[in-house]
Amino acid sequence: MQTRTSTRTTTGLLFILLASLLSIPPAEAAPLVAPSTVWGYTYAAEASAQVLSVPATQSANLERRSKFVVNYKNFPDWAKNQVQAAVDLWAANFDSKVEINVDATWSRSSTTDILGSARPDRYYAKFAGAPDSSLWYASALANAIAGKDLDLDNPEIIIQINSEAEWDLDGLGKPTRYEYDLKSVMFHELAHGLGFLSTSSYIFDRTKGQYVGILEQPTPFDAFLQTQDGNRLADLPSPSFELGQALKDKLVWSGAEGIAANNGTKPLMYTPSNYDAGSSVSHLDENTFANSGTNAVMTPNLEAGEVFNEPGPILLAMMKDLRNKPAPGLAAGVPSEVLNAQALIADASAIITFSPPLNSRTTQVSEYIIKNVNTGKEKSVADSPAIITGLKNGTSYTFEIVASNAKGASPTVVTKTVTPRAAWTSQVIDAAADARSITSTTLNGQPVFAYVDSKSSILKLATWNGKAWKKTTVDSDISGQVSLCVSGKNLKQTLHVFYADKTDNDLRHATINGPTIAREIVDGNAAKVQSYEEIVRVPTASNVSVSNACAITSEGIQVFYRDETQGVLLGAYKNFGGDWNYELVDGDRKTDFRTTGDVAFHMKALVDGNKTYVIYDSVLTINQNRDATSGEIRLATRTTFDPGAWLYRTLESPTMDAAILGYDVEIAKSAKGIMASWFSATMLSMPDPTLLRTLNLSTAAAVVTTSTSNYGTPNELLSSDSQTLLFNCLGRLCAIDYAKFSKGQSAIALASSWQSTEPIASAWIVLKKIRYAVAGINGKVVLLKAA
Template sequence: MRGQIRRSGPFFLVLGLIASLLLPTQSAALSNFKVAPSTVWGYTYAGKATGTTQTRPPKVAYLEQKSKFVVNFKNFPEWAKKDFQAAVDIWAANFSSDAPITIDASWGRSASIGVLGSARPGNYYSGFDGAPDQSLWYPSALANALAGKDLDPQTPEMVIQVNSVANWNTRNDGAPRANEYDLQSVFLHEMGHGLGFLSTDSYDQFFGYGTIEQPTPYNAYAQLPDGRRLSDLPSPSIELGKALTSTLVWAGPLGMAANGGQKPILYTPARYEEGSSVSHLDEATYSNLGANSIMTPNLDAGEIFREPGSLLLAMMEDLRRKPPVGIAVGVPQVVRNAAAIIADSSAIITFDPPANARTAQITSYSVRNLKTDQVKSSTESPIIFTGLKNGTSYSFSIVASNTNGTSDAVITAPMTPQVGWKRFIIDEKADAKHVTSTLFNGKPLIAYTDSKSGILKIAIWDGKAWKKSTVDGAGGTAGRIKTAITSPISLCVNGSGLAQTLHIFYSESGDRDLRYATYDGKKFVYEIVDGNGVQVNDYKDPVRVRTGSDVSISNACVATSGGIQVFYRDESQGILLGATKAKGTSKWVYELVDGDRKTDGRSTGDVAFHLKALFDGKKTYVVYDSVLTISQKKQPTSGEVRVASRTTLSSDAWSYFNLDTSGSATPMTGFDVSIAKTLNGIQATWLISSPATAPNPNRIRWSPVQNPPAQGVATSELYGAPGKYLNTDGSFIAYNCFQRLCVLDSARAIPTIKLVSTEQNPDGVASAWVIVDRVKYLVAGYKGQLSMFRP
């Protein structure tokens, strides 16, 4: 990506986090873990001017760097960069990590004149390999250090903001005057917050409620005097609110040892202070302890720090260890949302913890097969029962236990295990992270990627076997690129008989340009369609040219006798772009299809995270999703499934309508889209949520592409929540069911669902339909191999 423009305003919601919710990301491919946005900041407040100047501490020499920091400066003066780098060098010698730590640092006026600086982690992660406690949420830099790798290379590990109008010492001499503030000291403090010395609590000043939605190891080490952990209190609750404004201490053994054997006291004033309360050491207790005063909430004028101090380093080391269990209060309540999910000769029992799970400190969950009386126990959901008989109905009971007792049992709805489809391997060396299909010269053709090698391949059925060829990503020879192919693929074909041309569109992980390969049955020819422009083509610019935006997220193409059309998302601006090449010409003509305005039937939504395109012989149809609003958690809360259509190649010929729009019963619609041409027209499918499951989908919806739509809908409870990737042939809809493959027959009066594959893939399973020797197969990557499935 060569440049970025971010639009502001209520409808312009170009947010990388939305993409992470709606798209497979690099982080998801690495491990089955959860990600939550970081929204709470830790502040350094400007303390009083004491009228005295602190003696400058000696410069500390560090011989070994334990980690690498990369700082992206925004609007920083050169003198401030030097102070920042000095703080970075100190933390690099004290914080150990094999993964680079990226900091986005901004220099500007603070909303509060009293705030010298603020910091937060990039994200929070839970359930990753290497997490000491799988139930807690670890800030980016600490999570990466524990995992031994960068869980999300696209997101900075830390965000720091500095108040540009504070009375700073700008001389880089390390000796602020009695009325000046030392910037290096602020950076040392704020980087402590960014690395994990930060509570994720919030407080409602009007009602007195406290909230901790994603408890961290910091919250688990913060204790009330009676030994209860802050992370275990009900949330939201008055009880938690009182704890945030009462005495709290640190229970980590290393922090206690560094504090003379006493539990360090946290800063919890009776009147809650945003950005300060809980996330600092007590000001009155630690303000005059030299280097160990660094994490008090205020920095006085003339005050200097040149090292983190033994107490902070010991507490940071506590965060790398598993906190001791909390004190169980009461008996567990019943588990919530219990379900028995259909599998092949198996049942997957899922449930959410009881409402009082934090305070109850649950030690185990037990599930009983009510038909066989078999019992299995675990500390988390799901629990899997194998060896069941397909075609036989089973129900299960679930209880939660702690040291005080056991909850009442919850009984699941009956489920009947079901045999999966038969599997045939096409390519045992490619995992088919992305896959699509078409007919080429009268033969079925599959295009697919291999995430391990980064190669894009095609396989053509020659009547006896699949003939495989490498398209791109094979090392940079003969026009091929060296970087990995990472995007969805779109295929389209024009020509007649056995003289057809195959058009392939895709993107890669380096420049994230939209690439294009043509194939005549003998050789591939390559070019870049878009993304390699000299600068970003602003969405407000009526003159459309090549852009420097990231155009790697989604694409869909249409090929006709008149030329080739391709449509794709501009990730830098959240708009839907198009490029056309008419027959007999060699140049692409660029256009902006949607996402730029609220006139002419267009939308200002954040569009085309997912899209598909088809030509019905008269019209070109593009179906795509749109996010309209998001919550404070930056999760999509309303959206649309839109259709753009035209009969010519003119950029002025588009007309628009919605196939679906969010409402009170359907808070969010979209998530993914798929379309297919049938004898009766074009059929589209997508996902929707209910108020109880938002922002996650829980139903599958479909309709002919017409205005007004004629929608059908189906639920998927017994097979698990539906999810991308969607793939329809007009009647059968393949979708992900609890991270497996299922197929819905939407043509039946009462839609039915069949289980295709049983092994879960947390990254999602893309699929495509293909007909081989008059038999219809579903093609997908399964167990690291490109495979075909049929009943």
């Protein structure tokens, strides 16, 4: 794919001193995320005539190939030791540069014969390096393949252990014929969490009056499963009677590594004629492998007295297969037309997005052919999105899309007309930092901005000295959001930087006065967590690293931050030169117009005169994957530092058309008033937002919604100055002009045309009376000149 370099015509010292030009990489969309709902079980079985106990043959000093971190919930100490033994086994046999976090709960199981159950936290598709973009990979496996954590906020594996089972309590690995070995169960369940698990299910369809199989998000595990007639399980229509029958018939593993480990024979899977949820399909066959030594570790049942001290060769081989692309299935017919085809605006190009045909699984689509109707040129792609380059800005184009396989091509789908537009011009300021978080202000008449490099965890400050950008390291071991505030007047100002400690999850404060940097911890380092129910507030030991926003008035300094441990909004304030005082702003109760929602995942603050505004989101309900299913946007204001002076307002509550409100928030003072902005998602679109929402807080006007359909799905992160709001649109930056927006005119412009898998953070500066945005794009800090 061609790349294009953006050049400058701006003259003068400013751009001579800036760094080299930014090249545009190939388009790369953000990975898709899906919930995980199917569990894999270990069932308790009675001891057989000859109880299997497999001795360890490997050295006790195994080389660690990955790191597992277990979050224990209610586990007794003896059980933790057994879990750690299983974790150590997997750490020596599963390759990953990314830390694998496990949430393990010790509690009563739904039925007494279930010893343990596990599932991935979620599944990912279309991430960088995915062997097959049509399949869904378990969290830990996806991270291992991608080489990075695709979700920093959630664990990779969820495990539940039955606290009432007859466990071998001495932990010596020698259970009696009436006891069960916890280490063996935990090792088995970790395999399910790592991806040894089918996402298929078998249910009764009332509309059809029969049982059907469902497999909406096929995984590589499903794609390596093969029916007796040679079809992949992942290719069978869903829901269907045919798929339901396959779940109860003979299924074998078709991966080359697994076959080799089973002496050249396709390993037989466990598919009893009576479908058994949690066991069927997701295990090796009980009858075939029950007495096969270590290969019995992934059969569905664990006998009393049975012990496994190492993984079997078939399990390890099958786990290797999961990292490879499965062989294509058998095509059945010609593909139907692609769905949801769109042509989106880009710079001298168009981004074509579409969904696969309804029968894409059974017809085994081999390619999608996109034709430029204007020129007749065609381009073959394997998936959506695709970028079509070589177009002229200002010229309208239409595209045709067909899906093709070995048997033919689908009907043609024609997109709506799209007109490419030029993006803002750009240059690199820092090529060695990704600026995952970035914010800006003006200090002593000159622009400054602070940014965090996620790779080194270093917080840097860039200051314009009149000739060049001077970069200073403020602190290290930093993550998350940064906020800046300025105190003082004229050219005797002091900069205040608030940020989070990556290791200890504390809130830090750096005061910068000329070359002097003074640092302190504001909160998070106390001896214990202070309950949200306590009225008199003191420092807490809570995790306060998620979000923060500062505000300075004539009274002094304020900073607001989320207590992640309890889901409330905290605040700290002090007079200039005084000590910190602490308060709880919201999230603790429903009286006094407050809320008990889980608040302030995102927040921003603004001071107008002596009035402080704090805007933040509030999650009201979540699903089993801890994803928000409803939420609202709130505003707290006050004119003094009195904790009892807060006034609260719900800017928007959830509706059927806007169930989730948030994703990010922004507030800025414009010529039209104080503007608040956020995103919304419907019940059908969640977890993806669909609309950008803006409210003028200075008027009685209603919330105004903006569709970004010509630019792609909107997403975090928001930033604004007095004139323009920046937001992410399909991994790029788009901009809304407040003045045009208030007049109902077409207000969206393309700020950057590079697609990124990570949300792009941005901020605003004014340099020599010219407005610029600074952003973290493709691992670099970039200066964008606003059009």
